[in-house]
Amino acid sequence: MKELFNDYVQSLETYIMFQIKQETQRLTPELTAKGRKPISLSMGAPVEAPPEFVTKKLIEAVNEDGLHTYTVPKGESYFVEAVATRMKNRFGIDLDTKTEICSLIGSKEGIANMIRALVNPTTDVTKQDIILIPDPGYASYKEMVKVSGGLAYGVPLKPENNFMPNLDEVAANLEKDGYSMKRVKALIINYPNNPLGAVANMDYMKHTVEFCKKHKILLMSDAAYIDMVFEGQPKAPSVFEVEGAKDVAVEFYSFSKPYSMTGWRIGWVCGNKDAVGILAKLKSTIDTGIYKPIQKAAAAILNSKEGDEYIVEANKRFERKQKVVVDGFKELGWPMDKINPPKATFYLWLPIPPKYKTSKEFTDAVLQKSGIVLVPGSGFGENGEGWVRMSIVASEEQMHEVIKRLKEDGFYFE
Numbered sequence: 472m473k474e475l476f477n478d479y480v481q482s483l484e485t486y487i488m489f490q491i492k493q494e495t496q497r498l499t500p501e502l503t504a505k506g507r508k509p510i511s512l513s514m515g516a517p518v519e520a521p522p523e524f525v526t527k528k529l530i531e532a533v534n535e536d537g538l539h540t541y542t543v544p545k546g547e548s549y550f551v552e553a554v555a556t557r558m559k560n561r562f563g564i565d566l567d568t569k570t571e572i573c574s575l576i577g578s579k580e581g582i583a584n585m586i587r588a589l590v591n592p593t594t595d596v597t598k599q600d601i602i603l604i605p606d607p608g609y610a611s612y613k614e615m616v617k618v619s620g621g622l623a624y625g626v627p628l629k630p631e632n633n634f635m636p637n638l639d640e641v642a643a644n645l646e647k648d649g650y651s652m653k654r655v656k657a658l659i660i661n662y663p664n665n666p667l668g669a670v671a672n673m674d675y676m677k678h679t680v681e682f683c684k685k686h687k688i689l690l691m692s693d694a695a696y697i698d699m700v701f702e703g704q705p706k707a708p709s710v711f712e713v714e715g716a717k718d719v720a721v722e723f724y725s726f727s728k729p730y731s732m733t734g735w736r737i738g739w740v741c742g743n744k745d746a747v748g749i750l751a752k753l754k755s756t757i758d759t760g761i762y763k764p765i766q767k768a769a770a771a772i773l774n775s776k777e778g779d780e781y782i783v784e785a786n787k788r789f790e791r792k793q794k795v796v797v798d799g800f801k802e803l804g805w806p807m808d809k810i811n812p813p814k815a816t817f818y819l820w821l822p823i824p825p826k827y828k829t830s831k832e833f834t835d836a837v838l839q840k841s842g843i844v845l846v847p848g849s850g851f852g853e854n855g856e857g858w859v860r861m862s863i864v865a866s867e868e869q870m871h872e873v874i875k876r877l878k879e880d881g882f883y884f885e
């Protein structure tokens with residue numbers, strides 16, 4: 472039957488996190504038997520329970536009359552209104568609830584469908600529409616573009632410019648590589664960034680807006696980690712704090728990371744009304760919106776004191792756990808003073824020890840010997856090779872255990 476399926480789907484890789492999960496499951500009995508029960512630091516999914524406030528609201532809503540019917544993909548009025556209030560309170564941004572906000576079944580769905588809405592599919596590489604994606608960046612972007620029949624062109628994120636590349640240079644390189652900026656449909660940015668934890672400043676946000684205006688392309692800002700900045704740090708900006716950004720930009724938000732609600736599958740996109748409208752239209756043919764009790768509970772947490780406090784506490788916890796790991800890697804010989812651990816997200820991006828040839832070789836060794844599940848940097852793009860990503864999502868006790876195992880099993884930086 473395989474030949475029945477289209478070329479785009481045929482070219483897909485299973486999402487790297489699920490590949491790693493399968494391999495971990497296969498090795499679990501053997502690892503457990505030798506006292507190395509797997510500790511998963513691969514997926515970006517916090518293990519803590521969501522705020523009690525939100526689970527209570529969900530239970531109340533499940534028992535309300537009339538909330539079990541189909542919903543509109545754009546989102547129920549109480550949900551989009553809560554989003555508008557949040558955006559106003561948090562960033563001072565005015566959004567029209569009728570045209571500039573759309574609910575999403577998680578931000579992943581929204582980003583994938585926006586790409587699909589932009590790209591005219593073809594397998595002819597000389598004609599494919601291009602989407603600019605961060606490299607290293609969220610592993611799904613590349614596959615989303617591929618399955619939509621487009622071409623993903625990596626925007627290299629390098630430490631020398633604090634991971635905020637000059638986009639005019641990127642455009643010049645793209646032309647040098649034989650492509651044309653005329654084929655580019657969108658630029659995806661992601662700050663705070665997965666896997667680097669890098670945060671952009673307002674000047675850079677302005678640069679991205681100006682670049683997209685100049686080239687008449689859509690700016691897709693993935694703000695999944697926008698709330699996850701450590702205490703005392705400047706807050707991560709929204710692209711809409713740049714004047715006129717709505718002319719070219721949409722921004723994607725998620726409940727998954729800040730509220731540990733990864734399984735609930737809810738988020739939103741807001742901004743440019745043409746882009747939001749097209750996405751809502753596309754979604755109206757392929758999905759039917761999020762379960763109303765989930766929308767009700769999510770709307771309630773968004774502008775609540777409980778929600779805000781939960782985020783502050785979660786960020787403090789991540790910072791504390793990051794310190795455990797950073798101190799541990801220092802003892803293992805990693806050049807941590809040159810590494811500058813991030814001040815946002817729950818990720819740590821580390822070089823692999825020099826004796827390993829590839830990041831995969833290192834993550835395989837750590838999994839097989841110590842039962843610690845990491846993600847090879849190569850999964851995040853060409854610029855990720857030689858690096859490894861650790862999600863600091865397990866408990867503090869487990870983070871200590873990780874360092875202990877690495878020491879016992881001889882994983883020193885050598």
Ligand SMILES: Cc1ncc(COP(=O)(O)O)c(C=O)c1O
Nearest residue numbers: 515577578579609665695725727
């Ligand atoms: C950068 C980034 N964007 C989007 C997502 C998807 O999040 P969700 O679909 O749960 O909202 C993730 C998840 O890991 C991510 O890292």
